[in-house]
Amino acid sequence: MNLTIIGSGYVGLVTGACLADIGHDVFCLDVDQAKIDVLNGGGVPIHEPGLDGIIARNRAAGRLRFSTDVEAAVAHGDVQFIAVGTPPDEDGSADLQYVLAAARNIGRHMTGFKVIVDKSTVPVGTAERVRAAIADELAKRGESPMFSVVSNPEFLKEGAAVDDFTRPDRIVIGCDDDVPGERAKELMKKLYAPFNRNHERTLYMDVRSAEFTKYAANAMLATRISFMNELANLADRFGADIESVRRGIGSDPRIGYHFLYAGCGYGGSCFPKDVEALIRTAAEHGHALQVLQAVSAVNAAQKRVLAQKIVARFGEDLTGRTFGVWGLAFKPNTDDMREASSRSLIAELLERGASVRAYDPVAQREAKRVLALDLAAHPAWLKRLAFVDDEAQAARGVDALAIVTEWKVFKSPDFAALGRLWTTPVIFDGRNLYEPAAMSELGIEYHPIGRPGSRQAIAARAPGAARANA
Known part of the structure; x- marks a missing residue:
């Protein structure tokens, strides 16, 4: 044809x-x-x-x-x-x-x-x-x-x-x-x-049902993500492990495991745009989609979770601190930076006075373009943002490492080599790539999302820890 x-x-x-x-x-x-x-x-x-x-x-x-x-x-x-x-x-x-x-x-x-x-x-x-x-x-x-x-x-x-x-x-x-x-x-x-x-x-x-099916599918998947992120934030409050919870509920065939991973928020060209468009379409027809309004609000807040964890650990003023960022694209195997969580994290770190060393195996060029636009009104911030050539350079001399995109190359790093590069062994993991117990054994202070974290991280969350480490 x-x-x-x-x-x-x-x-x-x-x-x-x-x-x-x-x-x-x-x-x-x-x-x-x-x-x-x-x-x-x-x-x-x-x-x-x-x-x-x-x-x-x-x-x-x-x-x-x-x-x-x-x-x-x-x-x-x-x-x-x-x-x-x-x-x-x-x-x-x-x-x-x-x-x-x-x-x-x-x-x-x-x-x-x-x-x-x-x-x-x-x-x-x-x-x-x-x-x-x-x-x-x-x-x-x-x-x-x-x-x-x-x-x-x-x-x-x-x-x-x-x-x-x-x-x-x-x-x-x-x-x-x-x-x-x-x-x-x-x-x-x-x-x-x-x-x-x-x-x-x-x-x-019929045509209208087909059009609606696309929006309904993306809205459902976005809802599952925000639902798990809500539970992960609650798990952080009382020390439960969201990964155990995920396995526990995902084993129910009525629920399944797909799109039940806690993290630092969804992005890309589809979920954010389609959820908002469906909310708007409903409003035009005199109907409020309360669940999806909450899904969108939860996701917007979730993109700040890593920055909040960093502030809780190092204090409100991050002047003089340097942070490495692994992963810039909104997900692996793409260079798409639309609504990427890395954009929110990097902007907040720079706003608080920190310097950032950023690396992505594919999205580097697009990230430079997008972040230059994001930060155009703050040329002084841009001077503190460096794009480096590999994950090792992103960790060199940093006070902590933040993981935003779960690229395969980040899943089994050489922690011994990293230990010779970073200033302090601290990881803020927005994708829960590692096991907290393994991080404890390596002496790494590990802050995941909705998981207990390493022994060092738990100690760092004790009252007064942020002031002591600032």
Whole structure:
């Protein structure tokens, strides 16, 4: 089939490359000439394991092309995927300007039957707005070719997106029940046939339900994370071990283990934005989503937990202190810095007068760009932020080490070597990578989240300890 992907960002690239890899002829469109130049030059503008090889293979085979030519893109695809960004607006709602601009471009240039697929994460009711935008452009031209708007939300985890796309647990397709909708359903069934050969993974439903499913899925996962973080903070109060609690409740098949890990808050392009957008959508319909409002508030507070632990240990004024930060991306296997917890931690440490030595194995370049924007109003703070080349340099001469992203390289470090680098053996672990007992044996003062910590950390939390160590 001839397919067009409008938007060559994260979702668009993964979708286009993976569909080309099963034999479809894919035209990827983007208005950003620089991005298209990178792709046509053999580069990939995002970090996603396995994606570069798929793109290279299918470009060479002639099944995948990249262009800024809107007219050619609309002419190419029988199915037009809209996979542009839907960033949060000032009020938290999803900004649909790029989705609707893509729809209008389709309406300006289409000549025959098209299936327009909303792949971007969009609020309930967006398909109607896309349909109206296309119809408006066709009316201006005096044309009336049939078309159908389909909702086909993505369920891709950054860092595992290729595997998620090629081995989906479900494919959600929302179609109208009219004649164009039935025709669209048959085309979508044909398109995704290779993924359904072992067993049927496709769930067909009405368009609004499909749009809602995407938001509901991300809201549920975000809720599980914030729920565990609430319990972890309580566990810190009375000395329980949240890891034992996680195993205890996760063994119940009604609950399961997924997304029950305590930490320093969720980030990325999906959970924060989608939770806020769903809250906003509910408000527009006169309904308050009280659980999700709490989920969002808990997450915002959780991003300050590591800084609060550091302050409790070293005091309010961190002038003259130096802290190492391991991990800057919001999660491993990506360079995505959107809503990353490291941004909150680093800003607060710098605000309190500390210096920071930061390292991430993949997100270093993006982190430099994002943090320069975050801290642009505070040039003096930026002078105390150093990006270093490896985890050892991040630990050199520091008063404590903070772990924010659970990259594999951080899971089994050489603690003996670290002991020769840092000023004091103190770790604030935002991802609970290590066992407190093992840290005690090594003489490391260890402050995890929702776990008792090492003997040294427990002693450091005693009344007056922060003043004594300040």
